[in-house]
Amino acid sequence: MTTATVFNAIVGQQHAIRLLKTFIRNGTLPHALLFTGNDGVGKKITATAFAMACNCLTLQSAIRRRPHLDAIDACGDCGPCRKIAGNHHPDIIHVAPLSSVIRIAQIRKLLQALTLKPNEANRRVVILADAQTLNPEAGNALLKVLEEPPDRTLLVLTARQTSDLMPTIVSRCQHIRFSPLREADIKQLLTAAGGIKPETVEAVAALCGGSFTRAQKLIDSRWLNRRDWIIQAMGSQMADTGISGIRAWLAWSEMLAKKKDLIEDSLEIITLWLRDILVFRTDPQRVLNQDRLEALSAAAKHVSQTQLLEQIDAVDRALTALRSNTNARLTLDAMALRMAGA
């Protein structure tokens, strides 16, 4: 039996799943759904579970026998369920960005496929991921099918937030919000994945902002090593207020600039750390880097609240500047000098 993609196996998102089950139970399936929420909260897996529940033979016959059936979920074991879980059902169509964009050619190909009747599905389901990456031409082409969807066809779009989409797309879809996962949910998912130290599970669950995708990234030892290096370096720099301290801050920014693919992650780590130093003084329970309380306690002795706020602002400005493609080395040097109070 394939359980990974049925509703009951999805962690969190009870609100979204309750709504989807109601549509199936009442036979009131909308033509187009829009799932919004941060990356890594379960939008795509829920879309697959929904496609499965719409096509599960066992569930369909159960609903025929008992129209107000409570337990709405796919069996995970019938022909359609297995094909959908194995990603080889001919009527479950996936559209996703290629090099960060969904192009008109992809939408034309989809529209062409939708002119034919579904091969075998009770409901053909199109899962269009990251709809915020539709370019305007592709978005406009998609409107036609959202207005007049073909028979037995249902579209599920996913996106971060409605404001990233054309209002004409949003207004044609039934909108369902996905919330960030709770810390307990992330812990459950990480523990189920196995092979992760309990203290890492704790730290990552606190730091990932409710996104399982991000949690998986944080488990990568490169990230944790980077964090530990940053914490250690900042600790000694903050303690040294003389000219040697300024030199240390600049040597540090040079090191940060060298690992280009890690710069954004590094700045995020720094912001979280500075935030934790602030929070540690008043409410240690709310610290995110719970596994580094000793280092936090030491760091908190060396900086004032005003300095911390100034440093957080320096990192924030650097991040904004880097995103608009300024010179990384110069930006990070300027950030380090401000952080040093120079």
Ligand SMILES: [Zn+2]
């Ligand atoms: Zn089934």
